[in-house]
Amino acid sequence: MIRDFLTLLSMSVTFGGKARNDEIGMTNDDGEAAREVAAMANAELAGGHPRLGSGATRLFPFVPPAPTPKASLPSACRRRSFGTRGSGVERSGSGNAVGGQGRGRCGCVALMAAVLLIPGMLRAWAGGPERPNIVVVIADQWREQAFGFAGDPNVKTPNFDALARSSVRCVNAVSGMSVCSPTRASFLTGQRPFTHGVFINDVPLDPNAMTIGKALHAANYETGFIGKWHVDGHGRLSFIPPERRQGFDYWKVCECTHNYTDSIYYGDSPEKAHWSGYDAIDQTRDAVQYLRDHAKTGKPFALFLAWGPPHDPYLTAPEKYRALYRPDTLQLRANVPEAQVEQTRNFLAGYYAHCSALDDCIGEVRAALAETGLSENTVLVFTADHGDMLGSQGLYKKQKPYDESIRVPLLFHWPRGLGAAPRELDAPTNSEDLMPTLLGLCGAPIPKSVEGLNYSGYLRGGASPGDGATVLLCAAPFGEWDRKKGGKEYRGVRTTRYTYVRDLQGPWLFFDDQEDPLQMHNLLGDPGYAAIQAEMDALLSRKLRERGDAFLPGDAYIKQWGWIVDANGTAPTAP
Numbered sequence: 044m045i046r047d048f049l050t051l052l053s054m055s056v057t058f059g060g061k062a063r064n065d066e067i068g069m070t071n072d073d074g075e076a077a078r079e080v081a082a083m084a085n086a087e088l089a090g091g092h093p094r095l096g097s098g099a100t101r102l103f104p105f106v107p108p109a110p111t112p113k114a115s116l117p118s119a120c121r122r123r124s125f126g127t128r129g130s131g132v133e134r135s136g137s138g139n140a141v142g143g144q145g146r147g148r149c150g151c152v153a154l155m156a157a158v159l160l161i162p163g164m165l166r167a168w169a170g171g172p173e174r175p176n177i178v179v180v181i182a183d184q185w186r187e188q189a190f191g192f193a194g195d196p197n198v199k200t201p202n203f204d205a206l207a208r209s210s211v212r213c214v215n216a217v218s219g220m221s222v223c224s225p226t227r228a229s230f231l232t233g234q235r236p237f238t239h240g241v242f243i244n245d246v247p248l249d250p251n252a253m254t255i256g257k258a259l260h261a262a263n264y265e266t267g268f269i270g271k272w273h274v275d276g277h278g279r280l281s282f283i284p285p286e287r288r289q290g291f292d293y294w295k296v297c298e299c300t301h302n303y304t305d306s307i308y309y310g311d312s313p314e315k316a317h318w319s320g321y322d323a324i325d326q327t328r329d330a331v332q333y334l335r336d337h338a339k340t341g342k343p344f345a346l347f348l349a350w351g352p353p354h355d356p357y358l359t360a361p362e363k364y365r366a367l368y369r370p371d372t373l374q375l376r377a378n379v380p381e382a383q384v385e386q387t388r389n390f391l392a393g394y395y396a397h398c399s400a401l402d403d404c405i406g407e408v409r410a411a412l413a414e415t416g417l418s419e420n421t422v423l424v425f426t427a428d429h430g431d432m433l434g435s436q437g438l439y440k441k442q443k444p445y446d447e448s449i450r451v452p453l454l455f456h457w458p459r460g461l462g463a464a465p466r467e468l469d470a471p472t473n474s475e476d477l478m479p480t481l482l483g484l485c486g487a488p489i490p491k492s493v494e495g496l497n498y499s500g501y502l503r504g505g506a507s508p509g510d511g512a513t514v515l516l517c518a519a520p521f522g523e524w525d526r527k528k529g530g531k532e533y534r535g536v537r538t539t540r541y542t543y544v545r546d547l548q549g550p551w552l553f554f555d556d557q558e559d560p561l562q563m564h565n566l567l568g569d570p571g572y573a574a575i576q577a578e579m580d581a582l583l584s585r586k587l588r589e590r591g592d593a594f595l596p597g598d599a600y601i602k603q604w605g606w607i608v609d610a611n612g613t614a615p616t617a618p
């Protein structure tokens with residue numbers, strides 16, 4: 044009870060200041076008392092104590108993280124401990140952040156603030172049943188090109204194609220740092236990798252971060268997460284206790300596994316549980332049951348369903364789906380070099396089998412929404428954390444700045460709020476934009492800590508809040524794309540038409556994605572594109588300057604955040 048009260052009060056205090064477009068932010072004149080109340084509520088939300096928050100803020104690289112004694116480490120892979128940091132609500136450098144200040148002020152001041160703010164709070168959140176539900180379905184490594192609706196000549200995705208026919212589709216949705224943990228941390232926090240700090244896999248997201256789970260929970264939503272998490276950083280098969288669940292109540296999660304046919308998860312108990320059969324199907328059926336259960340409550344809910352496939356291993360989909368594809372009949376993208384053709388055919392057949400299995404899964408989700416009467420007023424979002432090169436450019440998997448790696452599906456289906464006619468929008472969106480956009484769609488306040496853009500007005504037919512360009516980066520190469528495998532740091536911009544990328548040596552890639560959608564002609568130095576190259580270079584410089592990105596070698600960021608990595612730059616991932 045006190046949790047709900049403080050949570051609501053926190054949101055009202057935190058976001059009850061002056062409106063600015065769709066964002067509502069704390070202002071300096073809201074006062075110390077309000078900060079005190081918000082700090083208490085947010086610390087309670089985060090499972091901490093209001094007096095213990097340090098209030099430390101950071102907008103990398105201006106304020107390096109404070110060192111933490113090794114003795115406090117809960118995991119071998121990290122040097123940092125988040126246990127004494129602030130609420131995560133604040134945004135560094137703004138001078139008006141809220142929460143985690145930890146000041147020992149009198150409780151009566153908080154009570155006065157509560158009395159003043161409760162009426163507005165109740166008005167803001169009285170509409171309960173009319174607010175949309177949210178169902179976010181996230182696939183792993185499903186590139187934007189691999190759908191029937193996107194023109195793939197091979198894959199069978201009839202349910203996704205039907206979904207696209209009644210959805211708003213963002214055709215230039217980008218995974219700016221196209222690898223797992225960084226993208227998922229951005230989905231949750233609405234922040235960029237250098238702000239949330241998860242710029243390599245298998246390092247922990249601050250448990251005190253302000254996340255979409257906490258923001259929606261505070262807006263009186265029920266919250267649930269089923270499937271793959273991968274921002275806990277305490278081992279891929281380890282139990283994740285409630286204080287590290289970032290505001291999600293219903294919980295059936297594994298940090299990370301790709302053993303889809305023998306897949307474990309944890310609920311509230313540290314005892315391992317097992318998904319039966321192919322995990323995505325079982326996870327989907329659990330989500331369906333969640334929908335049935337929550338359709339009756341009248342309280343809005345937000346459910347995240349995060350599948351492991353179609354990420355490799357490619358050949359582990361159920362036989363009925365593998366039987367749909369023969370490697371020798373597949374049409375490959377023309378940017379797959381001859382030397383990679385045979386291997387790519389075999390991989391693609393398995394990849395598509397995963398895709399078709401998931402297509403049946405999304406069909407089950409939609410059937411359940413229809414059966415329960417939830418379809419009209421549920422925002423059903425489908426996306427992926429990044430794509431897969433699958434032989435294009437002679438490369439595999441992700442982390443590279445090419446379209447097969449960075450472009451992801453992004454569909455918003457919400458008949459009541461967005462209509463049921465298909466629409467395609469071309470503004471480039473990025474991972475950090477999902478959280479504020481979802482909050483915007485359901486009318487919930489957007490925390491000051493968010494750096495992403497709120498595209499909810501754009502989805503409704505208004506102007507894009509962006510400037511037509513979004514940033515691509517690799518902070519530090521690791522894992523499947525370490526330096527031995529050609530991995531390197533880069534920064535780039537993706538616009539509706541062009542891709543322009545620099546590595547530490549200088550300009551690296553420049554494509555006209557409209558004229559050359561397979562990105563086979565690097566235009567660097569082409570006299571016909573000299574003026575545009577100069578514009579793109581200036582655009583990239585401006586974007587990096589605006590976000591304070593000095594584009595340093597990756598080791599500098601590893602050191603500054605205190606992440607422990609092996610000789611290849613990879614964090615340990617032992618369960």
Ligand SMILES: [Ca+2]
Nearest residue numbers: 183184223428
């Ligand atoms: Ca992934």
